[in-house]
Amino acid sequence: MRHKIKGIVVREIATGESDKLLTILTETMGTITVKAPGVRKLSSANLRSAQLFAFSDLLLYEKEGRFTLQESVLREDFYEIREDVTAFALGCYLCEVASSVSVGGDEGTEILRLLLNALYAAEKHVTDLQIIKAAFEFRLAALIGYEPDFSECPICGTPCDEMKRRTFELTDGYLFCAGCDNPAEGFSRRASVSDAAYAALKHILTVPVNKVFLFRLDEPALSEMAKLCEEYLLLRVEKQMKTLDFYKKSLVTTERDHT
Numbered sequence: 001m002r003h004k005i006k007g008i009v010v011r012e013i014a015t016g017e018s019d020k021l022l023t024i025l026t027e028t029m030g031t032i033t034v035k036a037p038g039v040r041k042l043s044s045a046n047l048r049s050a051q052l053f054a055f056s057d058l059l060l061y062e063k064e065g066r067f068t069l070q071e072s073v074l075r076e077d078f079y080e081i082r083e084d085v086t087a088f089a090l091g092c093y094l095c096e097v098a099s100s101v102s103v104g105g106d107e108g109t110e111i112l113r114l115l116l117n118a119l120y121a122a123e124k125h126v127t128d129l130q131i132i133k134a135a136f137e138f139r140l141a142a143l144i145g146y147e148p149d150f151s152e153c154p155i156c157g158t159p160c161d162e163m164k165r166r167t168f169e170l171t172d173g174y175l176f177c178a179g180c181d182n183p184a185e186g187f188s189r190r191a192s193v194s195d196a197a198y199a200a201l202k203h204i205l206t207v208p209v210n211k212v213f214l215f216r217l218d219e220p221a222l223s224e225m226a227k228l229c230e231e232y233l234l235l236r237v238e239k240q241m242k243t244l245d246f247y248k249k250s251l252v253t254t255e256r257d258h259t
């Protein structure tokens with residue numbers, strides 16, 4: 001059986017003499033493993049589509065649940081992301097997270113679009129990499145069914161926009177006002193949210209996917225938002241992301257190089 005499908009390579013392993021085993025996040029079939037014969041040969045027509053971050057139209061052959069790459073037309077390779085080690089590490093992390101949650105169908109299409117926009121933003125440095133990471137995490141959590149409730153305080157009904165002080169409960173995704181923020185209630189994973197961070201989080205959840213990464217945020221709101229978004233998503237993914245350590249190490253190394 002043949003499949004014509006759009007997909008992005010999120011992981012590659014060299015196998016045999018000139019082959020690769022690719023993990024591909026597809027538009028409609030979730031994340032699949034694809035054998036790519038001969039793609040390490042310079043003469044291979046699939047050479048460029050069989051690389052990490054390559055987004056292509058793919059023709060796959062399926063037999064007994066195993067996929068083999070037959071033909072490809074490259075759409076985007078995000079090649080420049082390799083020029084900056086932190087952007088590259090971030091790209092690897094985004095790919096690992098997206099591929100670990102994608103189940104295909106309409107939701108898969110949305111996840112793929114978010115990932116493509118995030119990789120573009122990281123490649124072109126359209127904003128701070130920390131913002132790209134955080135915005136991706138928060139929007140992804142919403143996409144996979146954990147959209148936080150930013151309408152009103154769940155206890156007294158004060159609209160979130162009118163709150164003077166806000167506390168975000170990470171476990172259930174509610175924002176509490178100052179009056180109802182009571183640690184005795186038994187909520188354990190909480191974070192206070194400044195006005196600037198609140199505006200940024202609202203932007204991430206509400207704008208079209210191609211605008212999600214188009215904003216800036218200064219410290220200390222940036223760190224506050226970044227911490228909250230990472231924690232909020234990882235609470236839901238329940239998987240250790242190896243590439244997250246790689247990204248964090250690359251941040252430390254780059255900072256050290258700059259001082």
Ligand SMILES: [Zn+2]
Nearest residue numbers: 153156177180
């Ligand atoms: Zn309240």
